[in-house]
Amino acid sequence: MFKEFNPAEDKILRVIDNEGQLINKKWMPQLADEQIQKAYNDMLFARVADTMAVSYQRQGRMFTYPPNLGQEAISGALGNIMTEEDWLVPAFRELGAWLAKGATLKDIFLYFKGNEEGNAFRNVKKLLPMAVPIASQLLHAVGIGYAIKLRNEKDIVYTVVGDGGTSEGDFHEALNFAAVWKVPVIFVVQNNQFAISVPFSKQTASVNVAVKSLAYGMPGIKVDGNDYFAMYSALDYSRNYASEGKGPVLIEALTYRKGAHTTSDDPTKYRTKEEEDFWGLTDPLTRLNKFLKAKKLITDTEEQTLIEQYKKEVDRSFEEAENYPPTVLDDVFKYTYVDIPEDLKIQQMEHEKFLKWKEAQK
Amino acid sequence: MFKEFNPAEDKILRVIDNEGQLINKKWMPQLADEQIQKAYNDMLFARVADTMAVSYQRQGRMFTYPPNLGQEAISGALGNIMTEEDWLVPAFRELGAWLAKGATLKDIFLYFKGNEEGNAFRNVKKLLPMAVPIASQLLHAVGIGYAIKLRNEKDIVYTVVGDGGTSEGDFHEALNFAAVWKVPVIFVVQNNQFAISVPFSKQTASVNVAVKSLAYGMPGIKVDGNDYFAMYSALDYSRNYASEGKGPVLIEALTYRKGAHTTSDDPTKYRTKEEEDFWGLTDPLTRLNKFLKAKKLITDTEEQTLIEQYKKEVDRSFEEAENYPPTVLDDVFKYTYVDIPEDLKIQQMEHEKFLKWKEAQK
């Protein structure tokens, strides 16, 4: 696969076209109808949740939130590839992947409501909290990969970063360390064309992201990230490659951030309607929907029913997050250290004294 | 040239072989005999100075010094390519290049005798002081390139880094910025096979350094760095490319650090005699000497005379450095800021008071 889609020639792996028609039989993954349906449903759920998250935020019930609209196929495929034993090391725009790894929507909402407890994902073992400093998480994935290799385990580490993130020094160091150490890490770059307002063309002069793999002596492949099957196929192939001890892989998932960077951003300032329309045609859900319809695996009414059901589920999760008990002073102090310094305890006690005084003033 | 020596196929540009025989006519630069002789003499001078520097250090007359033995062709070629208007942004192992840019041996020795005044290279305009934090200087070269472009000037920026330096995040950021901004910067990687004790194979898994250029969409070429003509040819071609406004170039100069990393290092700990012997055959001076001899442009006696003359010159420069006036307290304070804060002046005054007190105790 890696030879066939040589990134230096800017080849791209695509399996279905914008109309959902199969255009590359060779790389069509062998999936049962139910698997495809499930994938579609997961993606649909993520989209519903994402859209509702944006509107909760608009209603002032949540703080800044980074929309995932248009990028669902990537995490959809990731979700179907990862096992419970695999690690996921995410950035901050990975709603679908978090859900696929088992994170609850309640936790995700809780986090974006400003409570760090939501970032613990306590019910999921090998899921890291979201990392905000761009590209820095990639090195953690490599370190985890090293631990896996040292212990002769079979897990794979999946880690995700944006196109903007490829410019950071940590991207370079992570890929280089991974290749030198030959660790089982799959780097997925969500190339959604923008880093906030900065377009890919101002981010790098390379023909694509995948070609950057050559700098590290690891395979790289550019994939249509809005094509569920292409993503699945690339991830599946890469996973096998990595689990044979051959080392890391770089996957560039070409996609488009249809929404704003975050809810505080206004993309109309820096991109045109034409551009948005062009990418609109590649929408991952529409394409998979067309594919399923052609195979008579879904109808519009079924989809509507699903959406209604998901909306209720999302609302329920949001309510759970809203009803979560408020934080207490101890939450500030409890986790800065495992072994809490005396002085920090005193800072907390003194603040408690102040809070009592304040209470007494009323 | 860049197409012919595709780094992804690990091609290498070489013009003369180890016996000094021309093996690639096409890329043999058109140089007059005197130019070649001058280049040889420059390289010879650098070698004499370098060898003597090591022995001054051994005699305890200088602090740590990083030997250049075996890497003379790279700076020799650089020296003949750079004009007075070009910038040189060096690392710390660039004796030949400093000299070529016009730095005095006295200044260089002064620096390695622990006096920062030597690092100012006051008599040379566009030469930066040596930079110790690995790879960090590459970004300065890019910034200078930006200034040149903004002002529509014609200068070229040459910057040098080691193979170890290619692992740093700053290497990545520098090449990426340079290519996005299309600035006239020529990056020369002195791949001398080692970063202190760490061999190139543990530094990166890529086939070579030059291929890393593909990650940035800039041309890259691997060159026999112990072959003066190949280096000259590559630099000359790259300079023309950059000066046409086409952007940066990455040149990998394959060489071997024949000496120790610095005078505090003992390379026998981490490399074999066989390896040293193998690379010994590629010595840049020997090769050029054989070439010149075949053309009857030099004899052993002439060379001996030159060496004796150079030794005297080096000794003179070293004496100059030794006779340089000792530093004073003011040297500590004078340059930390352009506009010196009051408090710093007070720190200096108070220390002067202490020194007086100390004097009085005697």
Add this chain to the structure above:
Amino acid sequence: MNMVQAINNALEIKLREDPTVVLYGEDAGFEGGVFRVTEGLQEKFGEQRVFDSPLAESGIVGTAVGMAIAGLRPIVELQFCGFVYPAFNQIISHAARIHNRSRGKFKTPMVIRFPYGGGINALEHHSESMEAMFGHIPGLKVIIPSTPHDAKGMLIAAIESDDTVMFMEPKRIYRAIKQEVSEEKYSIPIGKAKVLTAGDDITVVAYGAMIREVQKAMVMAKSKNISVELIDLRSIYPIDKETIIKSVQKTGRLMIVTEEPKSFGVAAEITAIANEEAFLYLEAPVKRVAGFDTIVPLPATEHFYLITPEKIFYELEKTVKF
């Protein structure tokens, strides 16, 4: 003008009058920055002088060092104080040192601007106050305005400075304070604190967004007949010892209000200065009102961390009564 407008105005003035000034950073060009501080400047001065950079902080600062060496006066924007860390090596090892290393041959007249501080319901890493770290680095100057007027004058001074200046912007008050600000060029010298209110019982030193909080606390203090002398520090380094000491000699008491983590912070430095230079005048221990030595919490919990006027008043009263 609010502070965003005042900074924009300062940038515009310098871009207009000095062709060596360039301005860049992530999203700082076309879009005008995530806080819109640089809005409209690319339109006015072109893509060559006001532009977006790739997403790499070390790259941003490192290239600025090069530009400065080559005779430009770069102003770079880093998106948040929590994203300055990737650039630390370039800041400490080069921006702060090229002048020293080259013995005055090269200098680095550059400004590193970034918003800092809490109180805006932000994500992790978006609320940090790391001025003490920069103050500790030989070769850097570090300044923080507390009003639109000061922001403009101090930024102009920073751009004109031949040393590297860290210009930290208290984003919490980016738009909170409006003031008459002259459209003319003026500058406020680096290194001078300002006595905002004269008083007798205690000196309070603060800066940035904390000034406003102290002023609120002063209303409470007034009702208890406590007379506060408020000093806006403005410059973290060089630090205006004279103004602080003079005030402490008068009031005999000192409190410092900062939003940074308490230990090893600016407040400790000011305490040490008071101790060294006004020891015999001190009638009570110098009080540090600062952030906890913890990570700044996310919005749901941040109210515990933020320094409130009540907290300031509470400590003020205790110190005055000591």
Add this chain to the structure above:
Amino acid sequence: MNMVQAINNALEIKLREDPTVVLYGEDAGFEGGVFRVTEGLQEKFGEQRVFDSPLAESGIVGTAVGMAIAGLRPIVELQFCGFVYPAFNQIISHAARIHNRSRGKFKTPMVIRFPYGGGINALEHHSESMEAMFGHIPGLKVIIPSTPHDAKGMLIAAIESDDTVMFMEPKRIYRAIKQEVSEEKYSIPIGKAKVLTAGDDITVVAYGAMIREVQKAMVMAKSKNISVELIDLRSIYPIDKETIIKSVQKTGRLMIVTEEPKSFGVAAEITAIANEEAFLYLEAPVKRVAGFDTIVPLPATEHFYLITPEKIFYELEKTVKF
């Protein structure tokens, strides 16, 4: 043993008894490090557990964070204090925060070792003392030994700590002090200072290579009948307030000797602590004897910068006479 040997011994003990311990850094594997601190360990424990890394400090620390999350106890070596800066983002944003960010689900039991300090005739960036910056970062512990014995016990405690520990090695005394050091395993708790010499007239707090310089000054002081209580701080954060305060309450005078730049340093923090907790006991201003706020000069000029016993004595006498 000298300090190099003691550290090597501590590493060997932990590598032997705990299979989750791994050790790496630039030249730290095959060669045994530029100071030979890790010499012989790769031979004993194999290339999987003791190894060289590519030349990239952020990569070294960032991968260690990942290893720690996955259950290892990585020890990483950075080559000099001046080369820690490229790793600042990973140290501050992750090593110090993963436990907090994941609310205790993941922790980062890792040690970041590096030599620091001046006095060895080194190149630029090889003589820095940046402990105050690390002390200011919530989530980090920062310790510095002053003897081979302490180095061993403190390093073992650091490796066993579930928090990230910055273990700073005063390279100037790597080989200068020899001591009987037990081959057995022992550990010295993080956060505890040690009274090295009891005395009455003044308390001196120091650490690392400065201890030896203070001890030399104490010989001069003795001849003038000045009795010094010397405290080896050992832990920059957490800082042992109790030991300092108790001593100051007894002596009434305090001097701090550090080789870092003076402003915003450890000495300021200790001054602030003394001021807050022993105000009524202080009979003289707390004295900071520290480096200048300049870049550490190269060898030909460094003698002006280095803190000498004479300088310590000079300030000591003045403070006692105040």
